[in-house]
Amino acid sequence: MDWQNQKVVVLGGSSGIGLATVMRLAAAGASVVAVGRDRAKLDDALGGIAGQVTGEALDCTDRAALERFFGRLGRIDHLVMTLSGGEGAGPFAELDLAALRRGFEAKFWPQLEAAQTALPTLRRDGSLTFLTAISARIANPGTAGLGAINGALESMIGTLARELAPLRVNAVSPGVIDTPWWDRFPASVKSELFRQQSETLPARRVGQADDVAHALQFLLENTFMTGAVIECDGGLRLL
Numbered sequence: 001m002d003w004q005n006q007k008v009v010v011l012g013g014s015s016g017i018g019l020a021t022v023m024r025l026a027a028a029g030a031s032v033v034a035v036g037r038d039r040a041k042l043d044d045a046l047g048g049i050a051g052q053v054t055g056e057a058l059d060c061t062d063r064a065a066l067e068r069f070f071g072r073l074g075r076i077d078h079l080v081m082t083l084s085g086g087e088g089a090g091p092f093a094e095l096d097l098a099a100l101r102r103g104f105e106a107k108f109w110p111q112l113e114a115a116q117t118a119l120p121t122l123r124r125d126g127s128l129t130f131l132t133a134i135s136a137r138i139a140n141p142g143t144a145g146l147g148a149i150n151g152a153l154e155s156m157i158g159t160l161a162r163e164l165a166p167l168r169v170n171a172v173s174p175g176v177i178d179t180p181w182w183d184r185f186p187a188s189v190k191s192e193l194f195r196q197q198s199e200t201l202p203a204r205r206v207g208q209a210d211d212v213a214h215a216l217q218f219l220l221e222n223t224f225m226t227g228a229v230i231e232c233d234g235g236l237r238l239l
């Protein structure tokens with residue numbers, strides 16, 4: 001792919017997997033627009049990146065703001081949606097369903113709102129890529145709620161790929177990845193989970209943001225990929 005002529009929007013591009021994706025695509029020569037809610041965080045994250053990168057402060061739960069953003073931007077070639085939620089984990093018997101609802105509001109709905117809003121400006125045979133989570137495909141106790149949010153997104157990929165063709169629609173489904181997403185948990189919980197993962201995963205390490213960014217780049221580049229959900233989990237789904 002000639003990245004020089006590609007314009008990519010990364011929603012959630014100021015941290016973690018999204019930021020790693022912005023860095024990869026900018027290094028390849030693409031023109032990248034990174035979106036996050038916090039202007040200062042965007043400026044901080046994007047400051048040192050060489051290439052054609054701009055940051056846009058925008059809350060993707062706000063449909064009107066999304067419409068203004070895509071309307072202003074004009075034609076784009078690829079949309080990557082890495083924005084995160086975070087709520088909705090825990091054993092089902094005690095699961096706070098209000099928190100799970102907020103989890104859907106923070107991840108499922110903004111990804112759909114953004115995808116739908118971007119359609120008129122997305123190149124007809126460009127790509128639309130979702131970021132889900134391996135909780136959708138494994139039966140790990142305590143992840144039924146997260147699995148529901150991500151499974152809802154994953155269940156749409158094939159249908160969207162057929163409905164929206166020749167636009168390509170795909171997803172990457174990560175396992176445990178070392179990003180600021182985990183900072184919401186106490187440091188001891190995070191380090192114990194990461195230690196366990198490093199011992200038990202077939203890949204024998206926790207994932208890095210760039211592992212997932214690499215998988216995302218592949219889906220953007222490979223024009224024969226559509227309707228696919230790529231697991232990027234170090235083998236977590238096999239345990």
Ligand SMILES: NC(=O)c1ccc[n+]([C@@H]2O[C@H](COP(=O)([O-])OP(=O)(O)OC[C@H]3O[C@@H](n4cnc5c(N)ncnc54)[C@H](OP(=O)(O)O)[C@@H]3O)[C@@H](O)[C@H]2O)c1
Binds near residue numbers: 174179
């Ligand atoms: N890390 C993992 O282990 C893991 C595993 C499986 C799946 N995932 C999924 O991967 C995705 C990215 O996770 P991450 O680990 O990279 O998270 P992260 O480091 O917390 O980054 C999340 C990004 O999303 C932005 N964001 C959140 N809500 C937004 C909104 N309403 N509008 C615009 N931007 C928004 C954040 O910026 P602002 O806060 O400034 O808005 C930030 O740039 C998430 O969907 C997560 O569920 C992560």
